[in-house]
Amino acid sequence: xxxLERAVQRAMRRLEARMVVALPRTxxxxxxxxxxxxQVGRASPAVPALDDDESYRLDVTRQTATLxxxxxxxxxxxxxxxxxxxxxxAGGASLQMATISDAPRFxxxxxxxxxxxxxxxxxxxxxxxxxxxxxxxxxLHWHLSEDQGFRIEVKSFPKLHELGSDGDYYxxxxxxxxxxxxxxxxxxxxxxxxxxxx
Numbered sequence: 001x002x003x004l005e006r007a008v009q010r011a012m013r014r015l016e017a018r019m020v021v022a023l024p025r026t027x028x029x030x031x032x033x034x035x036x037x038x039q040v041g042r043a044s045p046a047v048p049a050l051d052d053d054e055s056y057r058l059d060v061t062r063q064t065a066t067l068x069x070x071x072x073x074x075x076x077x078x079x080x081x082x083x084x085x086x087x088x089x090a091g092g093a094s095l096q097m098a099t100i101s102d103a104p105r106f107x108x109x110x111x112x113x114x115x116x117x118x119x120x121x122x123x124x125x126x127x128x129x130x131x132x133x134x135x136x137x138x139x140l141h142w143h144l145s146e147d148q149g150f151r152i153e154v155k156s157f158p159k160l161h162e163l164g165s166d167g168d169y170y171x172x173x174x175x176x177x178x179x180x181x182x183x184x185x186x187x188x189x190x191x192x193x194x195x196x197x198x
Contacts (some may be wrong), residue, residue: 003184004072008038019093023121032062036082044072048138048188055103058082060095067139073186077102077136110139116146116194118169120176125178133185140182143192144170151190 007020009025012163024035044052056069056078065082069075085096111132127139144151150164153171161169169176179189 001040001074003044004038004040004075006184007072007076007079008036011083012085014067018086018088032077035153037064037066038075038079039066039068040075041070044186047183048073048186050107050138050185050188052186054136054138054186055101058098058100058102060085060097060099062097065095076133076186079105080136081135104136104138105117108139109137110141110190111137112143114143114146115149115151115170116143116192117148119149119151119165122170122174122178126181129182129187131179131187132187136188138155140187140189141192142178142189145193
């Protein structure tokens with residue numbers, strides 16, 4: 001599944017940056033005899049939902065690290081745990097051997113970003129999403145309107161964002177980009193729009 005492949009590539013890039021060495025990659029259905037093996041039962045919906053199965057099992061031995069999950073979102077969460085097991089000290093680099101079976105305790109694990117009161121650039125929103133993924137959070141609550149600003153482009157009512165934002169607003173394309181970026185990391189975006197004078 002493309003989303004799983006992108007998640008594995010991101011994890012490997014982060015591991016390579018810490019190890020300062022290139023790692024070989026073989027993505028496909030044939031399982032290698034050593035290295036990281038990721039096995040997923042089924043694809044997850046394109047838009048993450050609160051009832052997604054985020055459970056996974058990670059078995060790290062001397063030769064292999066096997067990550068097994070029912071869904072792609074579960075594998076994304078397991079990849080974060082895999083990266084947390086990597087250690088580097090004066091003695092060298094190592095991957096802590098472990099057997100971990102994990103599932104979130106709470107279905108809604110989120111962060112509120114209040115862009116209505118204070119505009120936040122898209123790059124910062126994406127960096128926040130990356131931090132959420134590392135922490136295995138799954139909901140970005142994006143507050144987009146307040147008396148300080150209406151922060152999203154509305155093509156049918158352009159005066160909302162033109163007069164209500166001082167020019168600091170997100171285009172529809174930028175919002176779609178953030179939603180896709182978050183979904184790629186197993187995070188759903190919950191936009192919030194308040195009525196004037198709430």
